[in-house]
Amino acid sequence: MDSNRHDSDKSTIKKAHKVSPEPCTSKHSKHDTHSEDRTTNSNVFNKRETDVPVVLKTKKEKRKTDETPIVVYFDLETTGLDVKTESLTQIAAQFGDKKFSTYIKPRCRIGKWALENTYLKYDSKSSTLYYRGQNVSSKEPPEALKDFIHFLKSFRRPIILAAHFCHKFDAQILYKQLIDFKLWELFSSVVTGFADTCVMFQNFKPALRCHKLEALASFYLPAEKFSLHNAVDDTRILKSLVEKKEMKICYGMTVSKHATKLNYTFPKNLVNINIPQEKKTTKDETPIVVYFDLETTGLDVVKESLTQIAAQFDDQTFSVYIRPRGPIGRWALENTHLSYDRKSLTLYYKGKKVTSKEPQDALKDFVDFLKSFSRPIILAAHFCHQFDAQILYKQLVDHHLWEDFSSIVNGFADTCLMFQKLKPSLKYHKLEALASKFLPDERFSLHNAVDDTRILKSLVEKQGKVDMLRNEFFQTCLQTKQYFPKGRAVLRFR
DNA sequence: AGCCCCGACACGTTAATATG
DNA sequence: CATATTAACGTGTCGGGGCT
Numbered sequence: 001m002d003s004n005r006h007d008s009d010k011s012t013i014k015k016a017h018k019v020s021p022e023p024c025t026s027k028h029s030k031h032d033t034h035s036e037d038r039t040t041n042s043n044v045f046n047k048r049e050t051d052v053p054v055v056l057k058t059k060k061e062k063r064k065t066d067e068t069p070i071v072v073y074f075d076l077e078t079t080g081l082d083v084k085t086e087s088l089t090q091i092a093a094q095f096g097d098k099k100f101s102t103y104i105k106p107r108c109r110i111g112k113w114a115l116e117n118t119y120l121k122y123d124s125k126s127s128t129l130y131y132r133g134q135n136v137s138s139k140e141p142p143e144a145l146k147d148f149i150h151f152l153k154s155f156r157r158p159i160i161l162a163a164h165f166c167h168k169f170d171a172q173i174l175y176k177q178l179i180d181f182k183l184w185e186l187f188s189s190v191v192t193g194f195a196d197t198c199v200m201f202q203n204f205k206p207a208l209r210c211h212k213l214e215a216l217a218s219f220y221l222p223a224e225k226f227s228l229h230n231a232v233d234d235t236r237i238l239k240s241l242v243e244k245k246e247m248k249i250c251y252g253m254t255v256s257k258h259a260t261k262l263n264y265t266f267p268k269n270l271v272n273i274n275i276p277q278e279k280k281t282t283k284d285e286t287p288i289v290v291y292f293d294l295e296t297t298g299l300d301v302v303k304e305s306l307t308q309i310a311a312q313f314d315d316q317t318f319s320v321y322i323r324p325r326g327p328i329g330r331w332a333l334e335n336t337h338l339s340y341d342r343k344s345l346t347l348y349y350k351g352k353k354v355t356s357k358e359p360q361d362a363l364k365d366f367v368d369f370l371k372s373f374s375r376p377i378i379l380a381a382h383f384c385h386q387f388d389a390q391i392l393y394k395q396l397v398d399h400h401l402w403e404d405f406s407s408i409v410n411g412f413a414d415t416c417l418m419f420q421k422l423k424p425s426l427k428y429h430k431l432e433a434l435a436s437k438f439l440p441d442e443r444f445s446l447h448n449a450v451d452d453t454r455i456l457k458s459l460v461e462k463q464g465k466v467d468m469l470r471n472e473f474f475q476t477c478l479q480t481k482q483y484f485p486k487g488r489a490v491l492r493f494r
Numbered sequence: 495a496g497c498c499c500c501g502a503c504a505c506g507t508t509a510a511t512a513t514g
Numbered sequence: 515c516a517t518a519t520t521a522a523c524g525t526g527t528c529g530g531g532g533c534t
Contacts, residue, residue, distance in 0.1 A: 081496060168499070295514065331514060388513080391513095416512065416513090447514075
């Protein structure tokens with residue numbers, strides 16, 4: 001029963017952690033004087049979120065404004081791991097050459113691990129703190145925290161606090177302590193967010209197996225001597241690490257990026273921070289993207305037969321009409337304007353005779369066209385995962401060309417999927433709809449493979465956000481690995 | 495050690511959607 | 515008109531990685 005009570009106690013504490021709207025609102029009201037741009041309470045979250053990216057611009061615009069947040073590194077030592085119950089023993093922080101450090105008289109016993117590794121010992125009778133056996137001056141937690149805040153305040157700029165693993169440790173314990181000593185309001189009027197350098201390194205150096213501070217330090221700063229688990233040293237090391245030359249390239253990007261992504265709305269997300277994981281970068285070997293389109297006698301990918309293939313890369317185009325093996329379905333007849341006379345083996349497009357080939361030859365030509373680029377290829381078509389890729393697969397297998405084909409084609413990209421992701425607000429993503437929306441002036445003959453291919457290419461390439469498109473695009477391509485799990489054809493088709 | 499968040503998988507279900 | 519796939523859920527399990 002006792003334990004029960006205990007548990008529920010704990011959970012309420014936790015809840016208070018997570019939700020605790022109180023300090024938040026009080027913060028706004030308090031958020032006095034200079035920030036007149038914060039209009040209403042309801043807007044504040046958004047404001048905050050848009051607030052931070054300012055950091056990014058520090059690169060271009062000289063940091064002239066006082067409103068640009070600065071990054072202050074910090075580190076805490078505590079009596080143990082539990083962010084809810086343990087007590088502080090040390091705080092250190094650093095911005096530029098400005099350093100802050102204070103020892104703190106813990107309110108509870110120093111845990112065994114901490115005792116041995118932080119070298120901090122406390123004699124509660126004489127209320128004296130010892131570091132490596134030496135008496136050091138120490139303060140009561142509220143005083144120490146106040147000093148800390150004053151240090152931060154002295155910069156007269158918004159502050160992003162950066163520490164290693166701070167989202168899950170330092171920020172949380174600090175929050176708890178600040179709330180307990182009623183200093184949260186004061187604190188949050190200066191600090192706009194926390195940045196977790198550990199997350200940063202994990203994203204930035206995914207190849208490293210281990211991202212603890214110790215490992216990073218010994219890897220990147222092997223010459224540096226420091227006393228691990230002393231807050232001052234840890235802070236200094238962290239700063240050197242992040243600001244190291246090699247990191248410099250990314251420094252502007254990474255720190256600010258992570259700070260940006262923090263979107264720290266105090267204290268709502270304090271416990272629960274979610275930094276979107278960067279998608280792992282794809283291999284550098286970038287295949288070319290060839291757009292293509294097929295026309296067929298109908299919908300059934302297994303039974304129906306090809307009538308046309310078109311493809312395009314840059315300005316190199318490929319097109320071939322194909323004599324179908326079966327009758328052309330009614331819909332196709334009316335919409336692709338292709339008709340076939342079996343007896344004379346003649347294909348007509350819009351009533352006019354066109355040269356056509358047997359499927360075998362047409363497919364061979366198509367494969368040869370693709371091969372002519374001598375580069376890995378990603379074939380892109382609209383809705384191709386469900387249609388073009390499947391019918392093509394069937395046809396290529398039937399004509400013993402799949403081996404050849406799959407030796408150069410890395411995958412299929414479904415541009416329909418791409419646009420669905422890219423323009424979720426659009427109800428329809430069929431080629432026709434996209435074309436009339438984004439290329440209203442373009443004239444083309446719908447359901448002619450050549451035109452459809454051209455239009456598709458323009459659509460993809462003329463969109464404004466090229467980068468985003470590309471990214472999305474390749475991501476979609478990646479999905480097609482399912483077709484080639486081991487670089488080899490595997491039948492996800494019946 | 496104690497904790498807990500996360501991402502990775504592995505399922506299953508459902509509704510929407512484009513292709514000729 | 516056929517139809518497979520996907521995204522978007524929900525569920526459950528498992529292991530890894532960090533902090534003092």
